[in-house]
Amino acid sequence: MTDPSSRARRFALWAQRRAHVVPAPLRRLGGRGLRRFTRADVGTSRPSEDWSVPLVARAAAGDLEALRPVAAQPPLPPDAPVTRARRVRCAIAASVLDVGGAEEVAAFLARRLPGHGFETVVIYSGTRLPGQDGEGGRLARALAAEGVATRLLGPEDAAEWMRSWRPDVISAHNAEDWLLDLAAELGVPWVETLHDMHRLYHPHSWAPERRRAERISAQVAVSDLVRRQYLTRNPTYPSDRVVTVPNGVDGSRVRLVDRGRARAALGLTDEFLFVSLARYCLQKNTFGLVTAFGEVAAGHPDAHLLVAGRANDDLLYYEQTRQLASTLPAADRIHLRGHCANPLALLAAADAFVLDSFFEGWSLASMEALAAGVPVVLTDVGGAREQLGGGRRGYLVANPAGKAELVDWPVINDLRYRPQPNRAELVAAMSSMIRDRVAWADARQRLRDEAIGLFNPEESLAGHAGVLRAVALAEPLPARPGGATAA
Incomplete structure (x- = not known):
């Protein structure tokens, strides 16, 4: 028989996802009552950090974190001479x-x-x-x-x-x-x-x-x-x-990992893999990304989404995202993992990188993706326009909260689990990335050279x-x- 407290918790999580249909005053009043059923330390799971488990079950998988770069790290360029005497x-x-x-x-x-x-x-x-x-x-x-x-x-x-x-x-x-x-x-x-x-x-x-x-x-x-x-x-x-x-982006630290070995370690062959290196939190909008990918996956049966990042910032948000993913038809192609100690191997295996963030300052994760030769899909946040170079290095999508300069917490909180205005544009951008996979694969060296040279x-x-x-x-x-x- 199901534990009553477990049923109450599931109801509370469902109510949080549906809160946007309730008028704001009632939403605030109800939110205070729901919080006692949604303590982060009760009934929440954490994403797996076992990278020896492949995304797709294959006979020949391996430990992704054990993969090493294919070439030695080049020496760092010399620093500019300092003329001032004082240290x-x-x-x-x-x-x-x-x-x-x-x-x-x-x-x-x-x-x-x-x-x-x-x-x-x-x-x-x-x-x-x-x-x-x-x-x-x-x-x-x-x-x-x-x-x-x-x-x-x-x-x-x-x-x-x-x-x-x-x-x-x-x-x-x-x-x-x-x-x-x-x-x-x-x-x-x-x-x-x-x-x-x-x-x-x-x-x-x-x-x-x-x-x-x-x-x-x-x-x-x-x-x-x-x-x-x-x-x-x-x-x-x-x-x-x-x-x-x-x-x-320090190209000497973004060292290339053998793509074939990285994909084999994840159990991948011809599948298209989107990677998102991001914490599970409202800022990164993982819930919105998973929702959009559900539509992408419906039209592209070989597409996979891998999110890798820590969940401790907001375990309830991770739990909501996990539950959402488990209900989608493409649940077996949505992989919510924890931190990876070898992110360069994930980028080597990726066909594209994606962030659906509400805000960033200047994402280092997307910069490292570009320096690894991976095209990116970014929302309109700090640094995104500069990194994308007018579409030469990927796709810019509208901010999920609207105008980027006016993003604030009340707007973000209201959009936490509700349909977001940039979803159709995000789905279109990710779908275009899949359709043009050959052209983007051929551009990997150009993307790497441009990122290291420009930034x-x-x-x-x-x-x-x-x-x-x-x-x-x-x-x-x-x-x-x-x-x-x-x-």
Whole structure:
């Protein structure tokens, strides 16, 4: 006999998916009642991280994570010579140093700023998200193994460390606010990196941000869209202190894996594989992507969708997405997996990369896909237009929330489980990618060459270095530091 609490939970999850048909006042009232039946720690599953299990049952499958690149990593290009004599001490601050795009940018700066006359250390406040299983801290361990200085700090020991190490400037990447408070108290200038705008997508956050920003010396926006979004919400912040520095892609780190072996490890032969490297959360809109793929799969019986990412950010959202996928006719072709330690092997196996995000700053996952030679389908978010190059490298689809500049949490929440206005366009783009698979397969080397050439990491590195050095030495911000733009 079915447990009554299990039945109540299933009803609550169903009611969440249908809430958009209820008037907003009743929806808010009912939501409070439903939440007690939908605790994230009760009855929710997590995506599998066992990559020895193929997507399609074949006799000859293998361990995808064990596949190594086909060629040795080329040497890193030499850094530009630094003419200034003074070496700048830069603490690169993050919150949870595990996996994620913002953390990868922090790691990139830690590895490469020393070539621009900086002494760096990565400081972070945790290795696991709340409720996350396992050890976490994957990026923290990788940096330590490379010899990059790292330091785990909390509110109780950060002040002593800061007084001892005496940084000239802090480069912040979603760092904790208590660290900003401490930096302001000790007089250490703070440069915020705006990876996206999720903190400011609700009007109640605007006034606190304006007060918070009074302690920030400069801000680096990873795309012009993010810069415009920030200044729209915080018009009192000096616009010449918000500098655009697009993320780059380091081709020496995007090493190619043998495509045939990668597809064989997943049990694939002639199937068309869409890959989405993304966390299961509302920002990435996995529910919307799975819904659209259900329509794509109906017209293309060989199409598969593989989503790989952590689910701990929002286990209920993952559970809703899993339940949706299980009800679709193409359920056996929708693969919801956990984090993969070898994403380059997934990209090698992919025929196309897809994100249906509500917002991004400048997606590193799509940049790595392009650098691996994989065409992309992206919604209109930060950096998407620049990456796609007018259709040369894939398809741009309308933002699922409408106008990208006006995205906010109320609109996103309302669209969480309801039909989204970009669905037909997304289905058409993914279907076109399948129909033109031969042409896109022939373009893989061109896509890789263009991505590595156009989005040179040296320009991104020089942009960050120029802003950080100017702030540390109390000099004017450069108008165009490296590849950056301040207008």
